[in-house]
Amino acid sequence: MTLEMFLVYFIKAFAVAMFAMNVGVILTWVERRMRGMIQDCVGPNRAGIPVPGPIAAMGALGPALGAAAAIGYLAFSGADEAPEEGWGMVAFQAAIFMLWFTTACIARVVGRRGPENSFDAFIQSLGTPRSIVGLGLVLHLVTLAVGLLVDTAEVRTVLFRAGVSLLVFSIVGGAAYVALSVGKERFVRIRLIGLLHPAADGLKTVFKGDFVPPNADKFLFNLAPFISFFPALVLLAIVPFGPALCFGSTETGGIDFGAFQGVEAAGGVCESARLSLQVADLNVGILYYFAIAGTGIVGAALAGWASDNKYSLLGGMRAASQMVSYEVTLGLTVIGALMVYGTVRVDEMVRWQAEHTWGLFAQPFAFFLFFAASVAESKRIPFDIPEGESEVVAGYFTEYSGMKFSMFFFSEFIAVVTGSTLMAAVFLGGWHLPFVTADGIRVAVGETVYFEAALAPGAVLAISALGFIGKVLTLALLQVTIRWTLPRFRYDQLMRLCWRKMLPASLVNVMATAIIMLAIDSASPATVRGLEVAGDWTMVFLAGAGMAAGVAAIVFLLLPRQKDRLVVSTAARYAEAMGGTRTAKMEA
Amino acid sequence: MTSQLTAPAEIVEGLGPNRVRGKVVKRPQRDVAVQSYIPEVIRGIGITLSHFFKNTKEMALDQRNDPVLESIDDGINTISYPEQRRPYAERFRGVHRLTTREDGSPRCVACLCCSTACPAQCIYIEPADYGDDPKRGGYEKYPKRFVIDELRCIFCGFCVEACPCDAIRMDTGMHPAPYDSRDQFIYEKDLLLSIPGRDGKHESANPRHEPGDPTFPGIDRERGH
Numbered sequence: 001m002t003l004e005m006f007l008v009y010f011i012k013a014f015a016v017a018m019f020a021m022n023v024g025v026i027l028t029w030v031e032r033r034m035r036g037m038i039q040d041c042v043g044p045n046r047a048g049i050p051v052p053g054p055i056a057a058m059g060a061l062g063p064a065l066g067a068a069a070a071i072g073y074l075a076f077s078g079a080d081e082a083p084e085e086g087w088g089m090v091a092f093q094a095a096i097f098m099l100w101f102t103t104a105c106i107a108r109v110v111g112r113r114g115p116e117n118s119f120d121a122f123i124q125s126l127g128t129p130r131s132i133v134g135l136g137l138v139l140h141l142v143t144l145a146v147g148l149l150v151d152t153a154e155v156r157t158v159l160f161r162a163g164v165s166l167l168v169f170s171i172v173g174g175a176a177y178v179a180l181s182v183g184k185e186r187f188v189r190i191r192l193i194g195l196l197h198p199a200a201d202g203l204k205t206v207f208k209g210d211f212v213p214p215n216a217d218k219f220l221f222n223l224a225p226f227i228s229f230f231p232a233l234v235l236l237a238i239v240p241f242g243p244a245l246c247f248g249s250t251e252t253g254g255i256d257f258g259a260f261q262g263v264e265a266a267g268g269v270c271e272s273a274r275l276s277l278q279v280a281d282l283n284v285g286i287l288y289y290f291a292i293a294g295t296g297i298v299g300a301a302l303a304g305w306a307s308d309n310k311y312s313l314l315g316g317m318r319a320a321s322q323m324v325s326y327e328v329t330l331g332l333t334v335i336g337a338l339m340v341y342g343t344v345r346v347d348e349m350v351r352w353q354a355e356h357t358w359g360l361f362a363q364p365f366a367f368f369l370f371f372a373a374s375v376a377e378s379k380r381i382p383f384d385i386p387e388g389e390s391e392v393v394a395g396y397f398t399e400y401s402g403m404k405f406s407m408f409f410f411s412e413f414i415a416v417v418t419g420s421t422l423m424a425a426v427f428l429g430g431w432h433l434p435f436v437t438a439d440g441i442r443v444a445v446g447e448t449v450y451f452e453a454a455l456a457p458g459a460v461l462a463i464s465a466l467g468f469i470g471k472v473l474t475l476a477l478l479q480v481t482i483r484w485t486l487p488r489f490r491y492d493q494l495m496r497l498c499w500r501k502m503l504p505a506s507l508v509n510v511m512a513t514a515i516i517m518l519a520i521d522s523a524s525p526a527t528v529r530g531l532e533v534a535g536d537w538t539m540v541f542l543a544g545a546g547m548a549a550g551v552a553a554i555v556f557l558l559l560p561r562q563k564d565r566l567v568v569s570t571a572a573r574y575a576e577a578m579g580g581t582r583t584a585k586m587e588a
Numbered sequence: 589m590t591s592q593l594t595a596p597a598e599i600v601e602g603l604g605p606n607r608v609r610g611k612v613v614k615r616p617q618r619d620v621a622v623q624s625y626i627p628e629v630i631r632g633i634g635i636t637l638s639h640f641f642k643n644t645k646e647m648a649l650d651q652r653n654d655p656v657l658e659s660i661d662d663g664i665n666t667i668s669y670p671e672q673r674r675p676y677a678e679r680f681r682g683v684h685r686l687t688t689r690e691d692g693s694p695r696c697v698a699c700l701c702c703s704t705a706c707p708a709q710c711i712y713i714e715p716a717d718y719g720d721d722p723k724r725g726g727y728e729k730y731p732k733r734f735v736i737d738e739l740r741c742i743f744c745g746f747c748v749e750a751c752p753c754d755a756i757r758m759d760t761g762m763h764p765a766p767y768d769s770r771d772q773f774i775y776e777k778d779l780l781l782s783i784p785g786r787d788g789k790h791e792s793a794n795p796r797h798e799p800g801d802p803t804f805p806g807i808d809r810e811r812g813h
Contacts, residue, residue: 034636037643108649193648209769478633481640485632557645 002254012279016236019469024413027476028198034484048189049196056190057183064175068168075164088156089147091163093140098167100136102174104129109181119177133558205406213308213399220306225400225407228299231292232414237279238288239421240347242431242465243438244277245457246270262457263464265438266354276347277431277465285344289422290331293377296415297323300379300386303408304396315395318491319379319386325498326376326383332506333366333373336513337426346422350430357535358542359427365509367427369502374423375479376498378415382486385494420475421468428471431464434539434546443543445536446529681745681758684736684775685783687792694781695755695796698729702747702756710740711747727799727808734777738764754792761786 051059075091108129115121126132147159182188190196212221248259249272256273264270282288297320304316340362341349353359360367376383387395397408424430435443440455455463489497520528621627676682687695698715716732718724747756760783767773784790799808 030640033644034640037639193644207768211770477637481633481636482629485636486629556641 004257005254008255008275009279012277013237016239016241016279017233019241020233020236020414020417021410023417023473023476024410025198025202026195026473027413027416027480028201029195030477030480031483032197033194034480048191049200050187050189053183053185053188056185056188057179060175060178060182064171068171071164071171072168075160088159088163089144091167092143092147092159093163095163095166095170096136096139096143098170098174100132100139102170102177104132104136106174106177107132116181130558130560202406202410205403208402210402210404211399215308216399217306217308220302221399222404224299224303224306225404225411226299227302228296229407229411229414231295231299232411232418235289235292235418236421238282238285238346239418239425240276240278240350240430241468242277242461244270244347245275245461247273247275249273260457263438263460266351266432268438278347281347283345285346286334286338286349286422286426287344290327293330294327296411299411300396303400307396307399309399311392311394312396312398315386315392315398318392319396322379322383322385322494322498323377325495326373326502329369329498329502329506330373330377332503332510333369334426336366336506336509337363339510339513339517346425346430350425350432353429354432356532357538358429358432360429361535361538363427363509363513366506366513367423369506369509370423370427371475373502374419375482376494378412378419378479380412380416380479381483382489383494384488385491388488416476416479417472420472420479423475424468424471428475431468433463433467434543436460436463436467445540446533676761680761681743681748682760683738683762683764683783684741684747684756684758684780685760685785685790686734686777686780687755687757687785688781688790689796689798690791692790694731694734694777695753695792696731696734696751697753697755698731698734699752701750701752705746705750707744707746708740708742710737711735712737723798723800731777734780736775736780737773738775739770739773753796754794757785757792759785 103123103126107123107126110116110120110123111129115124127135147155212218243266244264246261246264247270248256248261250256254273255275261271264274280288284291300319300323301316304312304314304319307313307316337349337359338344340359341352343349343352349359353362356362379386386392387397389395392398397405400408435441436455438457438460440460441451441453442449443451520531689695696713698713700713700715703709703711703713712733712735713731714733715729717729718727724730743758745758748758762783764773781790785792795803797804799806800810
């Protein structure tokens with residue numbers, strides 16, 4: 001292996017690990033927000049990290065200047081060449097977005113603390129943040145329409161230059177405003193709606209006391225968190241995060257990173273060298289998942305055994321029995337998908353889905369069973385029997401503290417992330433988005449092509465990878481939501497659900513899949529053709545659903561606060577009775 | 589969709605060999621949708637998600653009402669700890685403190701009443717003699733060590749009840765901070781003495797009458813038997 005390839009593998013593994021950790025942090029945040037919301041307790045996790053003002057100002061200004069310089073360089077390094085088609089409008093729209101977004105943010109801050117200088121007064125005279133957002137959206141539509149009507153090379157060049165200048169101006173201007181208002185403060189609390197809280201917690205646990213029970217098996221006790229954490233993380237190795245990239249090859253057959261040729265088409269193969277966007281290109285594919293996921297059981301069982309605590313032991317036993325049971329269902333549901341895709345390699349599964357239809361439609365039943373079994377496999381509510389605090393304290397990690405406890409806690413979240421990535425790859429089309437092909441966007445049903453637009457390979461790659469991350473986040477969010485919706489199952493209910501309901505159901509799924517596949521094999525060409533068109537229609541459905549979700553999200557964000565329901569929470573009533581909340585002095 | 593009691597309670601003529609009269613409560617209607625668990629789960633997820641998005645949006649955009657100023661809120665209200673705190677009740681039992689006399693010495697006379705009353709056995713006192721101290725020697729002891737394990741403590745307040753001298757109090761309004769290690773929860777005498785009450789004072793409100801004072805109600809060396 002050359003040094004270059006070693007670096008590539010290292011970067012891939014590092015990026016995937018970072019992805020898992022970051023999604024884990026986001027999930028922790030979501031979980032705490034839901035907990036605060038539902039239990040009406042500590043709430044929004046608005047913990048901030050105090051940072052000296054000048055440093056915060058530099059933190060705001062530095063990245064902005066860097067980004068502005070990068071954008072300026074990328075845009076204007078091509079000297080007098082006319083920009084490629086489409087880029088003028090992209091730059092202009094991005095500039096408009098940055099402009100209204102920055103202005104709205106400043107307007108909100110000004111509106112809250114009152115204008116301090118003439119610039120603030122000017123911003124305030126523009127209107128409320130809401131009206132600025134509305135103005136921005138109207139501006140988007142108007143410029144889009146005008147751009148489509150008047151589309152000449154000169155206009156494109158002007159649009160591009162104006163767009164890039166405006167973009168750079170609004171980025172630097174916004175950052176400068178933040179830097180000026182923040183720089184004179186002694187300390188600024190950086191909050192980011194509480195997102196830093198889980199990260200700070202993770203850091204904190206490193207420094208917490210590390211207690212080992214006197215009679216514990218010291219070696220196994222210390223080993224168990226690692227055995228639990230490691231499999232959860234390395235499972236991500238087989239998941240493709242984007243379509244494979246094609247490069248030219250060197251004389252020795254290696255990858256020539258200077259010669260980027262584009263994204264590999266779903267149905268095709270790269271001409272020369274190929275760089276897949278997954279850490280390990282294993283030929284055993286999804287079998288690796290089951291092999292490694294089985295190891296996670298050992299971690300929980302060992303932790304329970306080594307702790308010298310009856311509750312831990314019970315928790316460890318419960319964890320082992322539950323995970324072994326649900327692994328059977330997990331494996332059997334994937335069998336159906338394997339039969340449809342005809343491969344065990346996850347990247348080929350994604351390519352099959354890109355060519356035909358998502359696994360969600362080919363194997364709807366299996367998707368549902370897999371989802372339930374995957375939640376059970378990550379030992380989360382409603383399947384969190386191993387750590388049911390009303391029965392076995394905290395289960396197998398009762399005796400753990402500090403970073404080791406944190407590793408168990410985090411391995412649970414990473415198991416959620418891994419389960420979601422696998423579900424996204426096997427059932428939700430992986431990096432494939434409806435109508436996005438290797439060359440661009442191509443809306444086609446059957447033989448009829450309705451719309452076709454070329455996209456740069458970089459754009460296709462970015463859209464695909466972001467789509468995949470979005471799917472993973474959605475699935476993970478769903479799992480966290482289930483945790484705050486359902487109560488815990490009893491142990492017998494859990495086992496009955498697995499062995500008497502889900503296992504037979506997955507067996508039926510395998511048989512039904514086999515029969516249907518045989519039927520399709522011997523069906524007439526017209527039927528097969530009809531199925532392919534039906535597959536295209538599922539893509540139309542997905543694209544429509546995605547657009548509807550986007551519109552709904554925008555409408556939701558713009559909705560004013562509802563004022564027709566009167567709900568006085570217990571906290572409010574109690575606090576009112578006590579004479580109101582008080583603003584506390586911040587002290588360590 | 590939702591299960592509900594179908595019939596109002598009714599009195600019937602009496603059931604069984606003993607003619608038991610009573611209300612007939614019908615079982616909740618369970619249709620397939622409810623029994624199969626899935627539609628209800630999806631509905632529940634929808635409710636949780638809608639609350640989550642709405643609540644988070646309002647928090648991020650600062651649209652949440654102040655829980656007290658308006659006390660009428662759409663959605664669920666949260667107090668933004670630690671910027672806002674719920675007010676503690678006047679008799680809230682917080683971290684212990686040892687009260688002092690006017691000269692700053694502990695009021696405690698090391699009688700061990702509190703450690704005897706403590707159900708969690710988290711108080712350890714090492715009594716010592718005042719020795720030749722002209723004022724207090726021969727009358728009372730003092731705690732050479734006074735240790736409370738705040739991790740063992742269950743905050744029942746029995747120690748405060750038991751104390752005959754008003755020497756230990758839980759009126760600090762503080763809850764134990766989350767420390768990094770277990771030994772930081774072991775509060776020694778000096779720390780306990782340094783914590784003020786809610787009024788910011790180290791003394792107790794009850795005056796103490798010491799032997800030798802004109803207000804001392806009991807018998808002392810000067811007054812004799």
